[in-house]
Amino acid sequence: MNEHVIVQTISKILIPFIQLYALYVLAHGELGPGGGFQAGAIFGASIVLYVLAFGMKSAKLRFKSKVFDFLTSAGVFIFATVGVLCMIAGGAFLQYSSLPLPTKKLASGIGIYGIEIGVFITVTAVLVTIFFETAEQDDD
Amino acid sequence: MMFGLAALAIVVAAIMVLYRGIKGPRVYDRLLAINSMGTKTVILIALIGYMYERPHFLDIALVYALINFIGTIAFLKYRETGRLD
Amino acid sequence: MSFILTFILMLIFWVLLSGHFGLILVVSAVIFSLLVAYLSHDLLLGGVGLSSLIIKSVRFIAYLPWLFWEILLANFEVIYITLHPGMKIDPEVIEFDPALKTDVGITILANSITLTPGTVTIEAGKKSGFKVHSLTKGADLTEMVTKVKWIEGEE
Amino acid sequence: MDIGTIICGVLLFIGCFFILVASVGVLRFPDFFTRIHPAGKTDTLGQACVLIGLIFYEGFDFISLKLLIIVVFLLVVNPTATYALANAAFISGVKPWKKGDKRQ
Structure with missing residues (x-):
């Protein structure tokens, strides 16, 4: 993937829909399968896809680590x-x-x-934090 | 009945692809087999949902398709660059 | 501009998915669509004007029936090759440069090539051009390139 | 037996046939780049056929809309994954099979 054009374009198109789908799963926890944890996992997956397609630098500009630290406790x-x-x-x-x-x-x-909603926010933030930490562990 | 037969055909196809996944010979052949089995699983989940008349299974099928795609991309990226970011 | 368009698209997508219209759900639909539009409005429609977006979408939808017909033909070819006992294949790698200007155009062309007659894109980019792996010799892609260029438009 | 169920049965049969042929292709073709042809497109069309068959069985409501979303999603995502696989193999130096070479 030295020229990521296709994966990047497809990710650009998909990410908003994935995020909305995660929130749909969150809101329909009573009516179908789903709920806070699953929605958080899907929302986290959309951010993981962003990192895979655009790289960590661009992702760090878009999703600040500090915001996720804050959100982890805000959910609780x-x-x-x-x-x-x-x-x-x-x-x-x-x-x-x-x-x-x-x-x-x-x-x-x-x-x-x-x-x-509280569970959703915590799960998203924790999953993204774990992914950021694992992806960056070679930098230390 | 109809759905059961279709599900059986897809399971047979998945087993054939699994043989390619075991035999290789390259890591890309195996990855191709895994990706192919993943998309077959999406269809299988949808068919099973219809067999037991529980359309909520479709939500799960959509999520599985998504995870399959992200997993393939992540593994390829790791193969190529040795890291995930 | 892209914010409002993303918001409307997300609202439509929610209605397609949901099919329930309770008060709580409608309120959360609006709030969540706003949230997604705020987070990702530059991803989906970054820097595209409304008029060119409509023209391109209409052209893309007009392109789809031809594509589906080609996909159908392509699959019969692959099935014939697969089930033929002699396995009559003669693969080659074709290189060409379609001179497409936009990323979306490159993506549409690459995915169309992957889905149609005996060809799979193995490299695509503005600088590197296209490399296409073909099952049989003499695959002809000029018609598809012309159509994708038409979708991209001249403006 | 109404007409929707019959169309569904026919489409399920065609779709399963495509998927089975794709798997045979993955087994029979001689190297990675030729194997990716059946896995990338015959499979995709077979899956689309099965899901469209389910739409005909269901009739037109919100559940069939969800099926349609899955079809569109697969049609967007499958070629992309195929491209990513082929591209990764090509960059890492896997040589395409030529006529007369040994099977891998």
Whole structure:
């Protein structure tokens, strides 16, 4: 692949669709197979594809390592926040039905969606960080 | 019935390709066999989804196609440059 | 410009995938499409004008039926060669330079060549030109090159 | 038996035939660059045939749209993977087979 034209062009076309597909899997966790972890893995795969096609330098300009360090903990924070909100509203940790929303079904739907987003962010960030570290280990 | 027969044909094809993967002789022949088996697996997942009337399998087939592609590209890149980035 | 177009494309893709229209899903569709458009708008449609994009897309869609017909013919040829007991092949490597200007044009041509009669692209690039491996001698690719050049357009 | 099921059966048969012939080709051809021909295109067409057959079985709804997305995805991705393989082998110095050479 000394001239990467074809792989690069195809990656350019595919990456946005892969990212949207990952978010679709995230949002349809209740209706089909999927959920936060799978969505995070697919989203991470799109970034891995970017690194493979365009190289690490260009990827580092686009996706900052610091942002991923931040996101790793931000995902856990979202997860914990949803859990604690349930406790503040009078239930147990992650007992969604106690959230102050009109119906119990809506409450548990939004609660699960919230923690899935947290899981998604953490999984994406951790996977990308692992990949960056493994790909760069020869540089030290 | 129909889907079962089609799935059987694809499994037979996958076994034939697997023989090429074992025999080689070069690493590229093996990689070709693996890539080919991966795309056959996509079809197999779709057919099995229809056999058991569970169309959600199609989501998995799409993800498998994607992972197969990225895996092939990653392995080729590693072969060529000795590193992943 | 490319931001809005990517956003609209992503929204269409979501609707094609999803098929559910609950309130939460519609809200997340809009938010996630905005997110993807923000992250990747320069990848899909970076630096392409709207009018040339429409012209090229229409031309590309007009090119597809001919391509599918060629793919069908190509496969019967490969099947004939594969199942013929004498294995009548005489491979050669053809080199030529189609003088295409854009990356997308090169990609379309290379993938079309890979899918059609007895030929597989083994090298493609602006500087290096094309190297094509052909199963039989005398493969003719001029028609395809002309068509891909027409898709690229002159403007 | 409605018409969609019959068309589906015919397309499944054609698609499986293509895929089987492609596998025979991968076994029979003499070297890497000739093997990539059946693996790269006959396989792709066979897979597209099988999936389009499933679309006819399903009728037109959101699930068949998803099948169509898989078909388009395979038609974009398979030639690219084939190209990447052929290119990598070519750069690393695998010599194409000529008529009269020994089988590899």
